[in-house]
Amino acid sequence: MADDATLEEVSKKIRKHRTMAGLSQQELADRTGLQVRYIRRVETTPTNVSLLNLIKLAKGLDVAVTELIPDERTPASKKRAGSSVSADCFRKVANVLMGLALEHDRDV
Numbered sequence: 124m125a126d127d128a129t130l131e132e133v134s135k136k137i138r139k140h141r142t143m144a145g146l147s148q149q150e151l152a153d154r155t156g157l158q159v160r161y162i163r164r165v166e167t168t169p170t171n172v173s174l175l176n177l178i179k180l181a182k183g184l185d186v187a188v189t190e191l192i193p194d195e196r197t198p199a200s201k202k203r204a205g206s207s208v209s210a211d212c213f214r215k216v217a218n219v220l221m222g223l224a225l226e227h228d229r230d231v
Contacts, residue, residue: 130169132193133177138166140184140191154183178221188217 141151141162148166152159157179164170165180172180181188 127169129193130171133172133191134166134169136191136193137180137184140186141166144184146184151180151183155179157183174217174220177217178224181221182224188221192217 141148146154148162149159151157152162155162155176157176161176165172165176177191178188181191184191
């Protein structure tokens with residue numbers, strides 16, 4: 124389980140990119156197919172966002188999924204004791220999945 128500081132950092136990054144893009148929560152929900160109440164919860168409370176939803180959010184915000192993941196060099200995202208997956212590893216997996224999602228979108 125991710126720690127609250129890491130989840131809070133993800134929330135802040137999603138909110139920051141949404142506001143920088145000039146999107147309302149409803150517009151982001153429309154772009155992603157996610158419910159507006161989910162977007163609101165993700166932005167305001169530490170929420171463990173699934174990888175698939177993180178990819179949807181990145182696509183809706185027109186940013187790389189890595190832009191929404193805290194850098195492991197920041198204190199909020201340091202690996203927890205006993206955790207077997209680093210932020211860097213997660214970032215690499217997310218990039219591969221993002222590439223597959225983009226390929227799928229081109230094929231459809």
